[in-house]
Amino acid sequence: MSLEKRDTSPPKVLLIDDEVAIQRFLRSVLDVEGFALQVANTGAAALSAAALFKPDLVLLDLGLPDMDGVEVLNRLREWSAVPVIVLSVREREDDKVSLLDAGADDYLSKPFGMAELLARIRVALRRVVQAAEPVFRSGDLEVDLACRRVTLRGAEVSLTPTEYDLLRLLINHAGKVITHNQILKQLWGVAYVDQPQVLRVNISNLRHKIENDASRPRYIITEPGVGYQLRIVD
Incomplete structure (x- = not known):
């Protein structure tokens, strides 16, 4: 369709x-x-x-x-x-x-x-x-997937390659909870499925760059014991 x-x-x-x-x-x-x-x-x-x-x-x-x-x-x-x-x-x-x-x-x-x-x-x-759009928007966050450009309230945000790959994965599944294992396997490989601290550190770093208050995230939401999702907000 x-x-x-x-x-x-x-x-x-x-x-x-x-x-x-x-x-x-x-x-x-x-x-x-x-x-x-x-x-x-x-x-x-x-x-x-x-x-x-x-x-x-x-x-x-x-x-x-x-x-x-x-x-x-x-x-x-x-x-x-x-x-x-x-x-x-x-x-x-x-x-x-x-x-x-x-x-x-x-x-x-x-x-x-x-x-x-x-x-x-x-x-x-x-x-x-x-998912069909080249530019993802959620609230004040905008990500041009073709140019790998991230902006927050119009100001460009500098991400490491790993942080960007994590954000892009969350965007590809925006509105959907992705389990810890799914993220670890896709970004770091099966050898890292038992190392959730790697994911926690990168989620924390990403939140500090794209959230107004990393302790009260608006975009990257934790599903306790399950995983994370990128919330689509107006």
């Missing part, structure tokens, strides 16, 4: 959940919010719907009758990069880490507030549009 079509057509959401009450509730809210909703009750039906419906975003429950939602996510990621927000009662940190490592874009624990879900949907959809 082209960006032009996205701008003029209702965003398409695929809900993968077998609970009828959840289906009815989300349909009533998402219809009012201007989304086109398709529902799948099983993992097999979800994979077929993802191929035919071509959603802009997927809401995925993990407790499906025919297969675990993690398997659905793994199979979906074999051919699609569509944003996936997991909806689940599982709240353990290791569950969240494994899902994000498998390719989920976000994770929301049940029960959840509709306002929070809608906010996360908007962020996920904005991230797709941002």
